[in-house]
Structure formats: structure tokens, C-alpha cells
Amino acid sequence: MRGYMGIDVGSVSTKIVIIDDDLNILSSLYTATSGQPIKVIQQGLRTVHSQTDDNLEICGVATTGSGREIAAIIVGADIVKNEITTHAIASSHMVPGTRTIIEIGGQDSKIIIMRDGIVVDFAMNTVCAAGTGSFLDHQAQRLRIPIEEFGTLALNSTNPVRIAGRCSVFAESDMIHKQQLGHSTENIVAGLCEALVRNFLNNVGKGKDIRPPIIFQGGVAANAGIKAAFEKALNAKIQVPEYYNVMGAIGAALLARNNSQKTGKTKFKGFNVSEFDYQASSFECKNCPNLCEIIQIYQNGELAARWGGRCGRWDTL
Numbered sequence: 001m002r003g004y005m006g007i008d009v010g011s012v013s014t015k016i017v018i019i020d021d022d023l024n025i026l027s028s029l030y031t032a033t034s035g036q037p038i039k040v041i042q043q044g045l046r047t048v049h050s051q052t053d054d055n056l057e058i059c060g061v062a063t064t065g066s067g068r069e070i071a072a073i074i075v076g077a078d079i080v081k082n083e084i085t086t087h088a089i090a091s092s093h094m095v096p097g098t099r100t101i102i103e104i105g106g107q108d109s110k111i112i113i114m115r116d117g118i119v120v121d122f123a124m125n126t127v128c129a130a131g132t133g134s135f136l137d138h139q140a141q142r143l144r145i146p147i148e149e150f151g152t153l154a155l156n157s158t159n160p161v162r163i164a165g166r167c168s169v170f171a172e173s174d175m176i177h178k179q180q181l182g183h184s185t186e187n188i189v190a191g192l193c194e195a196l197v198r199n200f201l202n203n204v205g206k207g208k209d210i211r212p213p214i215i216f217q218g219g220v221a222a223n224a225g226i227k228a229a230f231e232k233a234l235n236a237k238i239q240v241p242e243y244y245n246v247m248g249a250i251g252a253a254l255l256a257r258n259n260s261q262k263t264g265k266t267k268f269k270g271f272n273v274s275e276f277d278y279q280a281s282s283f284e285c286k287n288c289p290n291l292c293e294i295i296q297i298y299q300n301g302e303l304a305a306r307w308g309g310r311c312g313r314w315d316t317l
């Protein structure tokens with residue numbers, strides 16, 4: 001059996017997906033990165049390997065996400081692509097005709113505008129936490145509500161309160177004020193969902209031509225309250241695909257499959273890389289005023305890759 005692997009390493013979560021020639025998903029993993037991408041990738045490989053047939057042959061691998069370079073070095077990737085590309089490819093595959101993609105993760109959010117299967121515009125937010133999943137997590141902890149129950153509570157609201165959503169600090173103080181006024185938890189939670197949506201649309205989505213079909217993905221897409229708030233704000237139906245939380249990895253796997261069909265070969269090192277010893281280090285290059293930080297990855301004590309300079313002086317990728 002031939003398989004193709006996509007790996008999406010983000011700041012909060014790591015996703016791994018394996019598909020076959022018929023585009024069926026053979027294995028899917030979503031796990032916390034926990035600030036240790038190397039260890040999490042290795043553990044993830046062990047997990048997906050245990051979930052698949054012993055006769056499975058990985059014929060192509062692609063990586064994406066903020067940790068795509070380090071993931072590519074560890075596993076031996078054939079393709080390294082940005083998240084915009086992989087999310088767009090996955091969405092077009094899962095929902096043909098997709099024209100708008102809303103993706104909200106733990107630490108960042110993005111909007112992708114597509115027309116006829118091609119990305120024509122996009123924007124990302126990596127600065128303000130008020131438009132990301134970490135904002136909801138923090139407020140859920142403050143309200144002592146399991147984040148899994150956040151969406152259900154929001155849907156039970158009869159009169160959502162308006163909460164300032166431009167800044168996570170202001171939102172928190174405003175939420176406390178609304179609590180002191182006696183508003184119910186359901187109405188406050190619904191207000192927080194609407195505040196996140198306003199933040200997203202006023203920042204990431206500002207000036208974008210948002211048209212249906214609209215696809216909502218990323219870990220926050222599991223929150224029914226956020227989905228409802230988007231539908232209310234946009235006056236349009238929002239679709240959440242079945243594999244909403246691993247779409248980047250699916251897109252990477254599709255790219256790996258296409259590349260394998262063209263080249264017939266792969267750089268994949270095998271599942272046994274999960275047992276290799278990887279060490280990372282860095283140094284500051286002083287050959288010019290840029291003072292670039294050079295990243296080094298060692299595999300079983302030997303230099304496997306080096307990158308990070310603007311001029312490519314040290315690159316060994």
C-alpha cells in the first residue's frame with residue numbers, strides 16, 4: 001500500500017496525516033507541540049505508524065506550519081510549503097468551490113480568499129491574542145469553564161453582552177465589569193465569542209471580499225459559539241469540514257502525493273527516525289552587520305542541517 005504523509009507543525013499544535021492513492025485518510029493525529037517540536041514529531045511518527053498497516057510504504061512527505069523547516073529535516077521531506085498554500089489545497093479538495101477560508105488556531109489566525117481554486121488574497125494575524133484560540137482558553141480558565149463547554153454555553157445565550165474585543169487585556173477587564181453587573185455566564189460567553197469574531201473581521205478580514213462557500217477550520221472551529229457568531233456577523237452559512245483541525249496536514253499530504261506521482265521518489269528517512277537523537281543549537285554570525293542567528297540541527301551527533309542566514313553562507317539544507 002502506498003501512502004503520503006503531511007506534517008503541520010505549529011506553535012501550539014502538531015498535526016500529521018497519511019493518505020493513500022485514492023485520497024482516503026489512513027491516519028490522522030492532532031497533538032500539542034508543547035514547545036518541543038522535535039520530540040512531538042518523533043512521538044507523532046510512532047503514533048501514526050502504529051495506526052497504519054505494516055505493508056504501508058510512505059512514497060512522499062511534505063511539511064508545513066511555522067516549524068516546517070525543522071520537520072522537513074527530521075523526516076526527510078520532499079516538499080516544504082507555507083500554511084496558506086496547504087490550507088487552500090485542502091479546502092478546495094474537501095469543499096470544491098471554496099471561496100473564503102477562515103482559519104483560527106491557538107496563536108494566530110488567517111483568512112484566505114480563493115477564486116476558481118486559486119488564492120487571490122490572504123491576511124494573517126500573529127500579533128494580537130484577542131483574535132486567536134489562546135484568548136478563549138484564557139477567558140475560559142478565568143470563568144472556570146472547560147473550553148469544551150464554551151460553545152454550548154454561547155448557544156444557550158438569550159442576550160449576548162457586548163465586550164470590547166480589540167485587545168485581550170481590555171476584553172478581560174470589560175468581561176469582569178460585565179460579571180460585576182450581574183450578566184449571566186451564558187451571555188458573557190456569547191459576548192466573548194462575538195468579540196473574537198469582531199476582532200478577526202476588523203483586523204484580519206478588513207477589506208477582504210468574503211463570499212460563500214465559507215470554510216471555517218483550525219482548532220477554534222470546534223467551538224460552535226464562534227461558528228454561530230461568524231454566521232451572525234457575515235449573514236452567511238459557515239461550513240466546518242470533518243477534518244477541520246488537520247487541514248494544513250491534509251494539504252501537505254496532497255502535495256506529497258502529487259510530487260510523488262511526478263518524480264517517483266522520496267527523501268523520507270523512514271519511521272525509524274523517531275528513535276534518532278536530534279539536538280538543536282544556534283550561533284550568531286558576525287561576518288556582517290546583520291548578525292544573523294544560524295540554526296543547527298544534529299542527527300545522532302552529526303550535522304544534519306544549518307540555516308537562518310540572509311546570504312545563505314551557512315545553509316546546508
